[in-house]
Amino acid sequence: MTNPVRITLTGERMAEIEKTIKINKGDIIRLEYSAWTADNNELFDTSLADVAKEGGLFSEAVTYGPIPILVGSGRLFEGLDEALMNSYVGEEREVVIPPEKAAGARDPKLVEQIPVRDFLKQDIEPKIGMEVNIKNRVGTVIGITPRVVRVDFNRRFAGKSLKYKFKITCKLEELNEKILALVQMDYGVADGFVPTLEGEVISIVLPDVCKYDQKWLLAKYKIVADLREALAAKTVRFVEEYVKKEEEKKDEPKEEKKEELAEEELPSQ
Numbered sequence: 001m002t003n004p005v006r007i008t009l010t011g012e013r014m015a016e017i018e019k020t021i022k023i024n025k026g027d028i029i030r031l032e033y034s035a036w037t038a039d040n041n042e043l044f045d046t047s048l049a050d051v052a053k054e055g056g057l058f059s060e061a062v063t064y065g066p067i068p069i070l071v072g073s074g075r076l077f078e079g080l081d082e083a084l085m086n087s088y089v090g091e092e093r094e095v096v097i098p099p100e101k102a103a104g105a106r107d108p109k110l111v112e113q114i115p116v117r118d119f120l121k122q123d124i125e126p127k128i129g130m131e132v133n134i135k136n137r138v139g140t141v142i143g144i145t146p147r148v149v150r151v152d153f154n155r156r157f158a159g160k161s162l163k164y165k166f167k168i169t170c171k172l173e174e175l176n177e178k179i180l181a182l183v184q185m186d187y188g189v190a191d192g193f194v195p196t197l198e199g200e201v202i203s204i205v206l207p208d209v210c211k212y213d214q215k216w217l218l219a220k221y222k223i224v225a226d227l228r229e230a231l232a233a234k235t236v237r238f239v240e241e242y243v244k245k246e247e248e249k250k251d252e253p254k255e256e257k258k259e260e261l262a263e264e265e266l267p268s269q
Contacts, residue, residue: 020088021171025072028172028181028230029084032066038096038161066169068181070230075185077102080164092167099159106159112139113148178231179204186222187215202227203237211240 023029034046043055049064069076071084079097087093099105114134119126126132126149130141134151143150172178176195179202184190192207210216220238227233 020090023071023084023087023089023168023171025085026230027071028178029069029071029089030066030169030172030181031069031084031166032169033164033166035165036163037157038163041163044157068172068185070182070185070226073226073229077162079162080166083164083166084168087166087168089168089171092165094163094165097162097164099161102162103155103157103160106154110139110153111142112151112153114151116144116147116149119149175231179227182226182230183223186226187219200233201235201237202231202233203239205239205241210238 032047034043034048034051036043043051043057046052046055046057047064047067049058052058052062052064069084072081074081076084077097079095079101082101083093083095083097116126118134119132124132126141126144128141128144132139132141132151137153139151139153140156141149142152172181175197179195180190180193183193183204192209194205196203196205206216224233224236227236
């Protein structure tokens with residue numbers, strides 16, 4: 001029997017809660033969140049810099065702040081998606097998600113022994129906790145002996161209940177905001193992108209970085225799929241601009257100098 005997701009309000013619900021904005025499947029939102037494994041309360045992810053510092057996860061390379069989410073798109077754990085679809089903008093909530101609605105049950109058969117020589121052939125020194133990719137399967141090293149390495153190919157957090165604390169900071173309404181949020185969700189950033197709508201065609205002028213970024217080649221297909229799902233876009237155009245720079249004009253002699261020269265050439269009287 002499936003265990004229910006337990007939901008606890010961590011902030012005072014406003015008296016006018018029925019007048020707040022309720023979230024539904026297909027909405028595009030911005031989300032603040034922190035996540036822990038429920039059994040030992042170990043922080044493993046957060047969008048808040050102060051929480052990351054307290055939990056020892058802070059990184060200067062990470063941009064902290066509310067992240068864009070397309071609700072119900074299947075990108076999140078099922079239990080978290082369900083919680084979002086029962087939430088209101090500005091409401092702080094806490095959910096405990098059972099394994100079957102998170103990363104699933106843990107399968108002992110997915111723990112395999114890989115010969116050490118397979119790692120040495122690739123100049124890899126296996127270490128406990130290392131994430132490895134073997135024949136297009138991602139796993140985690142959980143044990144090492146002189147001859148074999150034990151690798152767990154279960155999904156991360158398989159068999160664990162997860163705890164999330166979150167707040168939906170806003171539900172996006174403007175078309176351009178929605179487009180840029182989907183770009184950020186799939187590409188990581190939206191700076192420099194300029195979207196426009198012409199009839200049933202969504203056009204997005206790309207920043208120069210997309211011309212040589214290999215990551216963009218994969219991200220653009222996700223963006224197209226999300227634009228079709230969330231905004232019912234029929235045609236999506238990505239526009240690369242190549243603007244010719246104007247050549248700098250050579251400085252011309254100033255008029256005053258010409259006049260001075262002309263005066264000097266006049267014969268004396």
